[in-house]
Amino acid sequence: MRKGLIGILIGAACAMSAPVLAEKPSFDSYVAGLKEEGAAKGIDSALLEQAFDGISYRERAVKADRNQPEKRLTLDEYIPRAVPDWKVAKARKLYDQHYNDLKRIGDEFGVQPRFLIALWGVESNFGAFTGNYNVVEALTTLAYDGRREAFFRNEVFAALTILNEGHIDVDAMKGSWAGAMGQCQFMPSSFLSYAADGNNDGKKDIWNSKPDVFASSANYLKNAGWDDEFTWGRQVTLPKNINADLIGLSNDKGKTLAEWQALGVRRLNNGDLPDVDIQAWLIQPDDEKGRSYLVYGNYQSLMKWNRSHYFALAVSHLADRIKFG
Template identity: 85%
Template structure:
């Protein structure tokens, strides 16, 4: 009896000392909290009602965030899929069609126009695939889910700021399941930092205005350190036995083209590397048996846009195909 009483007393003491876990609010209450915080940040109350009107928890966005494809293609498999001949043909046609505005924007920001078209093609198939999610709804869902709450919550308020500035109406703010928006697929925070008015109409419209899409992409690359005096790099042949430790994008991995040539690296046609005094990095995204590239600072700028070698190489490959047309 006494042992039973002691057990009860100990159990009661433990229950009193144990931390009480806060119950997760409902999605609707979470939205109320976002509205309240938005108001403290100076977002108009009517706009808050419009932006959150009728939004619901989107399970599909959460599943997409948690179940991104794990199967990895090699570059030899990926490049023909990412940059098929039909896309090259379309890129060349659109480059010619928008040549005047591309040249103006390219000169203003110091970015070769072919890279602007290539980014446009890889990111959204030239504006055809931009996503049909309500951006505020998708971002709120992912913030509520909690896996990356701080990141997505920040993006919610960035999206509200864009709406407050009048660049687009709440009902037209569409994007991907992750909240990437428009034809250049900017996250709201990237929009605030880099979106540009390419047609001087007072708005930054990356959804429907091609000049704004081109100017925004160019502004991003300019701020990422782009140098229009140079290209991005090139595929190369690497001699057998070269040390794997030499590859990578770290500053300690940079060598001049002359130094790389001294290590036996050549162009794909076995000729010498360009006689240009510029730093380059050796990358082998698959392994030493896959494709090898020597890349320049502009490639590093593309990697700031998207930290994927496959993305950066696809953009670079398409830009080269546009040039060769």
């Protein structure tokens, strides 16, 4: 009897001390909270009503966020698909077509024009695929979902700021399921930090103005440390049994080309590395059996744009094929 009573008392005490999980608010309640916070941040009240009018929880955006495909292709398989001959031909044609703007913008920001075209091609297929999601709705959905609430909540308010500053109308603010916008696929926070007026019309229109797309991309790369005196890197061959501790992009793994040469690293054709005083890093995005690259600071800049070796290498290979064919 006594043991049973003690057990009951202990159970009751545990139940009383157990944390009570707050019930998740409804989506409508969450939106109301965003409106309230937006007003406190100085967003126009009428615009807040318009931006959130009729939005709903978009399950498709959540599924896309949670079910992004794992890497299934090696670089030997991926690069030919990401940089097919038709895309190279189109990139070279557009490079020639927009050369005057590209040259002017490239000189202003210190970025080679071929990389601006390559970014445009990889991010949105030269503006053909920019997404048709309501940006505020997609971002609000992902913030409410909670997996990365702080990140997406910040992006909601960045999007509202863009609208509040009059860069684009609510109905025209379309983008990807993740809220990436325009032909250069900037997140709203990146737009606020790096969007630029490339045609001097007083606007920053990454949806419709190609000069603005080029200037915004160039401004991002400039702020990410781009140096137009150099390229991005090159594919290389390695000696057998190279020390795996040398591989990676961390600062302590960078070496001069002369140092890599002394370690036995060579060009893909087994020729000597360039006689250039530049820091380089050795990467093997697949594994020791896959492709090896020596990459420079400009590659590090591309990785700040998108932390994916496959993205950075697609841009780099397309830029090279624009130049070399």
